[in-house]
Amino acid sequence: MTFNIQYAERQSRLELLLRSFFGFLYILIPHGFLLFFFGLWGAILSFISWFIILFTGRYPQSFFEFQVGLARWQTRLNARVFNLTDGYPAFGMTHADPAVQVDIPYPPSLSRGLLLAKLFFGWLFVLIPHGFVLFFLAIGVMIASFIGWWMILFTGSLPRGFHNFIVGYMRWSQRVNNYMGNLTDEYPPFSLD
Amino acid sequence: MRTRIWRDLLILLAFAAAIFFLGYWLVKKVDWQLADRFELGLTIEQEKKLGDLMKDALWDNFDTIDDPTIDSAVSVITQRLLSALDSPKYQYNFVVLKRDEINAFTIPGGNIYIFAGLIEESESPEEVAAVLAHEIGHAEKRHVVQKLIKEFSLGALVAILSGGDPSVLMDVLQQVIGTSFDREQEEEADDFALTLLEQAQINPKNLAVFFDRLNKKGLSYDKNLELIMTHPHNDKRMAKSRGYLTKKDFVEKKIELDWSKVKGALE
Amino acid sequence: MTHHPLPQPDDIPIREKEDAMGAYLMMFAAVAVGLPLPVINLIAAVIYYFVNRKKSRFVHFHSLQALLSQIPTTLINWGLVVWALWIVFTDLTLTPEFWSYAILAAVATVFYFVVSMIAAYKARQGKMYYFLLFGKLAYDIAYRIRDTPQSSEPVNKPPF
Numbered sequence: 001m002t003f004n005i006q007y008a009e010r011q012s013r014l015e016l017l018l019r020s021f022f023g024f025l026y027i028l029i030p031h032g033f034l035l036f037f038f039g040l041w042g043a044i045l046s047f048i049s050w051f052i053i054l055f056t057g058r059y060p061q062s063f064f065e066f067q068v069g070l071a072r073w074q075t076r077l078n079a080r081v082f083n084l085t086d087g088y089p090a091f092g093m094t095h096a097d098p099a100v101q102v103d104i105p106y107p108p109s110l111s112r113g114l115l116l117a118k119l120f121f122g123w124l125f126v127l128i129p130h131g132f133v134l135f136f137l138a139i140g141v142m143i144a145s146f147i148g149w150w151m152i153l154f155t156g157s158l159p160r161g162f163h164n165f166i167v168g169y170m171r172w173s174q175r176v177n178n179y180m181g182n183l184t185d186e187y188p189p190f191s192l193d
Numbered sequence: 194m195r196t197r198i199w200r201d202l203l204i205l206l207a208f209a210a211a212i213f214f215l216g217y218w219l220v221k222k223v224d225w226q227l228a229d230r231f232e233l234g235l236t237i238e239q240e241k242k243l244g245d246l247m248k249d250a251l252w253d254n255f256d257t258i259d260d261p262t263i264d265s266a267v268s269v270i271t272q273r274l275l276s277a278l279d280s281p282k283y284q285y286n287f288v289v290l291k292r293d294e295i296n297a298f299t300i301p302g303g304n305i306y307i308f309a310g311l312i313e314e315s316e317s318p319e320e321v322a323a324v325l326a327h328e329i330g331h332a333e334k335r336h337v338v339q340k341l342i343k344e345f346s347l348g349a350l351v352a353i354l355s356g357g358d359p360s361v362l363m364d365v366l367q368q369v370i371g372t373s374f375d376r377e378q379e380e381e382a383d384d385f386a387l388t389l390l391e392q393a394q395i396n397p398k399n400l401a402v403f404f405d406r407l408n409k410k411g412l413s414y415d416k417n418l419e420l421i422m423t424h425p426h427n428d429k430r431m432a433k434s435r436g437y438l439t440k441k442d443f444v445e446k447k448i449e450l451d452w453s454k455v456k457g458a459l460e
Numbered sequence: 461m462t463h464h465p466l467p468q469p470d471d472i473p474i475r476e477k478e479d480a481m482g483a484y485l486m487m488f489a490a491v492a493v494g495l496p497l498p499v500i501n502l503i504a505a506v507i508y509y510f511v512n513r514k515k516s517r518f519v520h521f522h523s524l525q526a527l528l529s530q531i532p533t534t535l536i537n538w539g540l541v542v543w544a545l546w547i548v549f550t551d552l553t554l555t556p557e558f559w560s561y562a563i564l565a566a567v568a569t570v571f572y573f574v575v576s577m578i579a580a581y582k583a584r585q586g587k588m589y590y591f592l593l594f595g596k597l598a599y600d601i602a603y604r605i606r607d608t609p610q611s612s613e614p615v616n617k618p619p620f
Binding site: 197198201202204205209212213214215216217219220221346 | 555556557559560561562563564567568592593596597
Binding site: 040041043044045046047048051052056058060061062063 | 482
């Protein structure tokens, strides 16, 4: 999976302030509203795809592309929420944001055994180990985000290290979601890269 | 192609109708005893209230016998039965009506009415006890309410409880007295009676003895016995009572009553 | 020729076969979302239809057939829900008519489920599978050749 958010050399302080104080209204509400419904459709497709994988061993390609588009959209939104990049996030499944790049390769076949294993034991061999680490990483992300906000305000850019850390966290979570959502059979590595 | 579409539509509708009517037949014909299966029947409290309303209607239409000899005799018999009953659903009320019919009936709420003719025809208090045990069986198993809910809807019964419209009440009363219970209910009441009689130390065979005698008299199809015919006691049921095997430690205890004196008090 | 020619299973790409199969699985949308309301299945089927009808005639046919057959099933089940609520809140009479209607709804749903699963399987194989009544309607709508309007006169003209 390719998951990259381009590092912003300079960020607009004005946009930062605008986003922080009014972002809820002009970014989160419109996107959140639409993503709710698209997300619901995605949940339905995901549920049905579970059974389709069980019977045919394949994730239907158009359903898969829908999920990827959804992930891309959410990442686009998150990039602004975490102040990683400027600009208003575009709507839609098919838009290609130059700064945000999310690509999940289509798996030609998926293992049925693994599907069942994830259902019955996923909590044990995926959610607990990764969840444990991600919990602490999330705290780190919150701290980094907070400090980062002040850094952007004073220096005009987020330190590269912070950027990489936050993106790494997002990448890791996305990998775990991909695995549990049956978009891939590859076990998510314990790595930020 | 148009016509084929209409033909397909008609076939689908025909199937739907067939399933609906098949289901209807299935539901109507088989007695699912819905009132018991789903808790949408009357509660015991509601049943008692309905019984009270019907009692008032009965007072208006029938004369009761208030003779102390008869009252105490009935009391002795019923006490024997009720003491053998563990956790009865109702506080039972027994009333003797001044009529020649050989019958007894139960109305909702544990009110049991005995026609004087029944006492007249019996040859021992044990026989009366047997018939009363059978009626108590109908009450404990809530057969009366079941029967009423089948004939009248639950909504109508609830309406009576709130309104007490006398004409509707008479319909219901007639239903209760006049119509019979179905075979399953009669057998259930029989089984209950036989067990209760044994527990009360009364010989269960008395049930068969009494109805056997009536059956023999029934050949003349006397007007008196017309009502008893709505309680069909066919041979199978009498055989069951006669063939009932009491437990090894069963000790029969006769009811201490001067029965000829009791019957004499009916004059 | 009134209708477009039907593609054969080998001519249909796997993507289309999967999309066609997906149409019949929209009846589980209510379960997926978590609300046992019959109308959610119908909404999902409608959305699926509008999203997928442009893809190919084969997918269009199956999406439409799934949608059309979902409509009466939803209506029957919805009727049952309404009647049951009516009984609970007003009448309290479980009439034999209610039970026979409930039996009809149950039979219809089971039948619809079985037939849809067969259709999903056939669609995945690239085969056409025709429901009673709905098959013919869906085929007609999806495959009918429609005349493209040929206008000799341009509609838009300059003001001068």
